[in-house]
Amino acid sequence: MEPYQLTATEAANLIADRKLSVEELARSCLARIAARDPAIHAWLFVDTDLVIRNARELDKLAVADGPKTRLHGLPWGVKDIIDTFDMPTTQNSPIYPAVHTNRDAACVGIVRSSGALILGKTDTVEFASGGRKALSRNPFNPAHTPGGSSSGSGAAVGDFQVPLAFGTQTGGSHIRPAAFNGIYALKPTGHLVSREGVRMSSITLDTVGWYGRCVDDLILVAEAFRLPKSQAPVPSSPKGVRVGLCRSPAWHAIEPAGEVSLMTAAQRLRDAGAIVEEFELPAPFNDLQDAHADIVETEGGRSFLPEYLSSYAILAPDLRRKVENARGVTPERLLASYALADSCRPAFDRLFGPELDVILTPSAPGEAPEGLHTTGNAIFQRMWTLLHVPCVAIPVGRGPRNLPVGIQLIGPRMSDRRLLDLARILAPAIDAHPKAALRELCG
Amino acid sequence: MEPYQLTATEAANLIADRKLSVEELARSCLARIAARDPAIHAWLFVDTDLVIRNARELDKLAVADGPKTRLHGLPWGVKDIIDTFDMPTTQNSPIYPAVHTNRDAACVGIVRSSGALILGKTDTVEFASGGRKALSRNPFNPAHTPGGSSSGSGAAVGDFQVPLAFGTQTGGSHIRPAAFNGIYALKPTGHLVSREGVRMSSITLDTVGWYGRCVDDLILVAEAFRLPKSQAPVPSSPKGVRVGLCRSPAWHAIEPAGEVSLMTAAQRLRDAGAIVEEFELPAPFNDLQDAHADIVETEGGRSFLPEYLSSYAILAPDLRRKVENARGVTPERLLASYALADSCRPAFDRLFGPELDVILTPSAPGEAPEGLHTTGNAIFQRMWTLLHVPCVAIPVGRGPRNLPVGIQLIGPRMSDRRLLDLARILAPAIDAHPKAALRELCG
Numbered sequence: 001m002e003p004y005q006l007t008a009t010e011a012a013n014l015i016a017d018r019k020l021s022v023e024e025l026a027r028s029c030l031a032r033i034a035a036r037d038p039a040i041h042a043w044l045f046v047d048t049d050l051v052i053r054n055a056r057e058l059d060k061l062a063v064a065d066g067p068k069t070r071l072h073g074l075p076w077g078v079k080d081i082i083d084t085f086d087m088p089t090t091q092n093s094p095i096y097p098a099v100h101t102n103r104d105a106a107c108v109g110i111v112r113s114s115g116a117l118i119l120g121k122t123d124t125v126e127f128a129s130g131g132r133k134a135l136s137r138n139p140f141n142p143a144h145t146p147g148g149s150s151s152g153s154g155a156a157v158g159d160f161q162v163p164l165a166f167g168t169q170t171g172g173s174h175i176r177p178a179a180f181n182g183i184y185a186l187k188p189t190g191h192l193v194s195r196e197g198v199r200m201s202s203i204t205l206d207t208v209g210w211y212g213r214c215v216d217d218l219i220l221v222a223e224a225f226r227l228p229k230s231q232a233p234v235p236s237s238p239k240g241v242r243v244g245l246c247r248s249p250a251w252h253a254i255e256p257a258g259e260v261s262l263m264t265a266a267q268r269l270r271d272a273g274a275i276v277e278e279f280e281l282p283a284p285f286n287d288l289q290d291a292h293a294d295i296v297e298t299e300g301g302r303s304f305l306p307e308y309l310s311s312y313a314i315l316a317p318d319l320r321r322k323v324e325n326a327r328g329v330t331p332e333r334l335l336a337s338y339a340l341a342d343s344c345r346p347a348f349d350r351l352f353g354p355e356l357d358v359i360l361t362p363s364a365p366g367e368a369p370e371g372l373h374t375t376g377n378a379i380f381q382r383m384w385t386l387l388h389v390p391c392v393a394i395p396v397g398r399g400p401r402n403l404p405v406g407i408q409l410i411g412p413r414m415s416d417r418r419l420l421d422l423a424r425i426l427a428p429a430i431d432a433h434p435k436a437a438l439r440e441l442c443g
Numbered sequence: 444m445e446p447y448q449l450t451a452t453e454a455a456n457l458i459a460d461r462k463l464s465v466e467e468l469a470r471s472c473l474a475r476i477a478a479r480d481p482a483i484h485a486w487l488f489v490d491t492d493l494v495i496r497n498a499r500e501l502d503k504l505a506v507a508d509g510p511k512t513r514l515h516g517l518p519w520g521v522k523d524i525i526d527t528f529d530m531p532t533t534q535n536s537p538i539y540p541a542v543h544t545n546r547d548a549a550c551v552g553i554v555r556s557s558g559a560l561i562l563g564k565t566d567t568v569e570f571a572s573g574g575r576k577a578l579s580r581n582p583f584n585p586a587h588t589p590g591g592s593s594s595g596s597g598a599a600v601g602d603f604q605v606p607l608a609f610g611t612q613t614g615g616s617h618i619r620p621a622a623f624n625g626i627y628a629l630k631p632t633g634h635l636v637s638r639e640g641v642r643m644s645s646i647t648l649d650t651v652g653w654y655g656r657c658v659d660d661l662i663l664v665a666e667a668f669r670l671p672k673s674q675a676p677v678p679s680s681p682k683g684v685r686v687g688l689c690r691s692p693a694w695h696a697i698e699p700a701g702e703v704s705l706m707t708a709a710q711r712l713r714d715a716g717a718i719v720e721e722f723e724l725p726a727p728f729n730d731l732q733d734a735h736a737d738i739v740e741t742e743g744g745r746s747f748l749p750e751y752l753s754s755y756a757i758l759a760p761d762l763r764r765k766v767e768n769a770r771g772v773t774p775e776r777l778l779a780s781y782a783l784a785d786s787c788r789p790a791f792d793r794l795f796g797p798e799l800d801v802i803l804t805p806s807a808p809g810e811a812p813e814g815l816h817t818t819g820n821a822i823f824q825r826m827w828t829l830l831h832v833p834c835v836a837i838p839v840g841r842g843p844r845n846l847p848v849g850i851q852l853i854g855p856r857m858s859d860r861r862l863l864d865l866a867r868i869l870a871p872a873i874d875a876h877p878k879a880a881l882r883e884l885c886g
Contacts, residue, residue, distance in 0.1 A: 096546070099545050099546050100545055101544045101545060101546055102542050102543055102544060102545070103539070103542050103544055104749065106643075106746065106748070106749045109749030109750075109752070109753060110748055110749050110752060112753075113749065113752035113753040114752065191646050191647060191742065191745075192745065193745065194643060194646070194745050194746050194748065194749070195643075195646065196642070196643040196746060196749075199639070200549075200637060200638075200639040203634050203637070203638065204634060204647075225748070226748065228774050299634065302634075302635065302636065302637045303549065303637050303639060305549070305553055305637065305668070305669065306547065306549045306552030306553050306556065306637070306639075307552075309552070309553060309556035309557065310552055310555075310556040331671050331856075331857035331858075332857075334857070335789065335792065335856060335857060338788075339785075339789050342782075342785035342786075342788075343785075345781075345785075346778065346782050349778065413774075413778060414774035414775075414777070414778060415774075
């Protein structure tokens with residue numbers, strides 16, 4: 001097994017035991033990138049010399065003081081709407097070709113201070129909002145999209161080019177690429193992780209999340225971010241865990257692969273002893289998709305006004321339309337959309353308790369669509385982003401086109417750590433072939 | 444009269460009529476800065492050559508194509524937690540001595556694209572949150588604070604060093620300096636103005652605002668930001684305007700100068716024909732101050748985690764305490780604080796209608812306190828920031844120590860333009876001596 005094939009957790013253990021150096025791990029990932037990325041196009045910027053230099057520094061530090069934290073030396077991909085002090089940020093936009101901001105975004109600063117090795121910047125939908133698509137391709141079939149807008153981060157982790165990466169979600173930009181690339185993801189509770197230094201699209205919805213190759217990888221990062229610990233006890237096995245099977249108001253958009261994925265996950269959980277029961281959201285939740293659109297369009301219009309004024313000719317038409325309020329959202333309608341979200345959030349939180357530990361729901365309609373003209377449909381993610389609830393994406397297996405399909409587990413706001421702990425218990429049942437991707441791709 | 448003494452509106456008219464060049468105006472402000480700033484310390488960065496170069500470019504552009512907008516050539520001060528592509532940003536922190544981010548914050552980009560001339564960066568409380576105070580002094584008495592955290596922006600506009608400036612408010616950082624420096628300010632509806640590129644302290648509360656020397660100045664900028672236009676008709680005189688005189692739940696902190704200021708404004712409005720009636724907020728609003736503290740401390744903790752990890756030794760103790768959650772805010776309490784704000788916001792909006800056009804309330808307890816160890820008490824601003832409502836600061840006159848005192852007018856969310864239109868009608872009655880500051884300071 002090559003170092004690039006390791007999960008972050010496995011690599012962290014080897015580094016802690018001094019059985020693997022940061023430089024060895026970095027070189028292994030860089031070699032994988034060199035071999036695979038000409039076909040996958042996950043990356044917009046990788047400076048090999050810089051990576052090796054930083055890896056050696058981290059090795060020296062580990063020799064002198066021991067690993068800084070469990071993240072010490074773990075390679076990271078950073079979505080290119082996120083600033084890095086030593087690498088350019090392009091936002092995949094012709095308006096900002098390659099800006100050196102000389103400052104780390106908060107999320108980058110946190111993992112870098114924890115000893116992480118920033119490998120490079122990953123391709124993204126322009127501004128993570130509209131305009132240009134990423135050039136990234138799905139590692140399971142390069143004729144298909146890896147999803148978006150966190151296209152490169154999802155593809156890079158799915159293709160074993162890097163064990164960990166940052167993505168962001170405003171609609172479905174983080175969880176969908178996880179589903180399409182057969183990887184694990186946490187989209188944290190809204191506002192729980194600082195999005196300083198991340199290109200803003202929607203001020204109330206943009207959320208930074210991370211990708212990994214197992215739930216333990218996600219927990220490793222959650223610890224670095226000091227997400228609040230769970231107070232409630234976490235069961236030690238799936239037995240008796242109460243799972244709400246939620247088709248969600250978006251069910252009309254489900255595809256056969258998505259339905260099979262959800263039902264397979266439910267059945268596997270039942271087989272493992274969990275109590276899986278149908279779960280329907282109250283009626284007001286049906287309007288959250290429209291509210292999400294009102295908010296994203298209006299807040300997006302405010303976010304892209306600078307580019308509209310400075311660079312109208314090269315600003316993408318869909319972003320111009322946000323500024324021009326093509327959706328025609330009145331201030332009253334915007335406030336009503338905020339009010340709906342504000343009332344649904346605590347109502348959703350209150351659904352959890354002795355009768356319900358976690359919600360099981362689709363992470364995407366089905367497999368990744370063919371072509372790079374689309375990044376897929378965000379309909380199974382938007383509502384949860386608007387609710388500000390934590391979401392964990394877990395792979396289930398392969399669909400009829402041999403592309404990954406998955407589900408997401410969801411909990412109430414601020415329960416991120418408990419949700420991850422539950423996901424750690426439940427994922428081995430859901431993800432029946434955790435090493436399938438590895439075998440297939442690295443075979 | 445020297446160009447530096449002009450309001451932004453007066454200067455814009457002269458520039459449009461080609462009676463004043465951008466360079467003349469810039470040189471006048473720069474001379475005022477050179478003469479006064481050694482005593483006032485409003486600025487952290489002014490590059491005279493850069494300003495003159497940019498001013499000449501704007502003059503050439505105006506000759507070739509006419510003024511870009513009504514903001515063409517108007518000099519701006521930018522609070523130094525706000526990024527500017529051609530000037531360093533320090534955040535007044537030893538952690539970031541002078542970072543060239545090479546990218547404009549959204550608010551800077553919007554006014555720059557509208558033709559504004561960025562004069563320089565103004566001093567601020569560290570990160571606009573805690574730690575180091577600005578060195579800025581009150582132009583009416585340098586032994587007193589100009590308020591904070593937008594200390595330099597408030598002092599620079601109050602001292603006639605620049606007609607317009609950006610500040611930010613998370614608690615009371617924008618409106619209080621307006622009150623203490625005898626100037627006008629708009630703190631817009633929360634989330635209405637992009638805060639991209641502005642140092643984040645509290646993700647749900649940080650708000651970018653601007654200072655001017657009259658309501659028309661504030662409107663000039665509101666137009667550049669395309670704040671949504673008012674649908675409801677605006678009266679043409681104070682006669683019959685319904686004003687709610689709101690002592691607010693913070694009234695226990697009022698000082699004699701603040702009380703006189705509020706009552707004077709109320710009486711002047713009555714004399715001008717407005718209907719001023721006592722107005723009391725519903726009981727749940729009493730808890731907004733505590734909710735604000737919960738939110739600011741918790742969100743601040745997440746915002747300063749990068750510096751806590753990277754620069755613990757030089758991170759200010761009050762900022763460390765946020766990260767350490769010294770206030771002991773549990774996730775449940777945080778969510779309850781969010782829920783209170785979420786329910787009070789629409790409840791507040793609904794108070795307005797035929798019976799109530801605008802609320803009149805203190806902008807600070809009284810005059811600016813003596814000394815630079817404090818920037819004053821934010822108790823009369825915090826609640827409104829949490830409610831996300833637009834606030835317009837208007838000077839009333841001088842207190843017993845001959846320092847400025849003022850009030851603020853407040854409307855429902857998203858009514859910023861209507862609030863400004865109402866303020867334009869009401870301010871001439873409230874601000875009985877609009878040129879007093881000018882006479883006093885400019886002799």
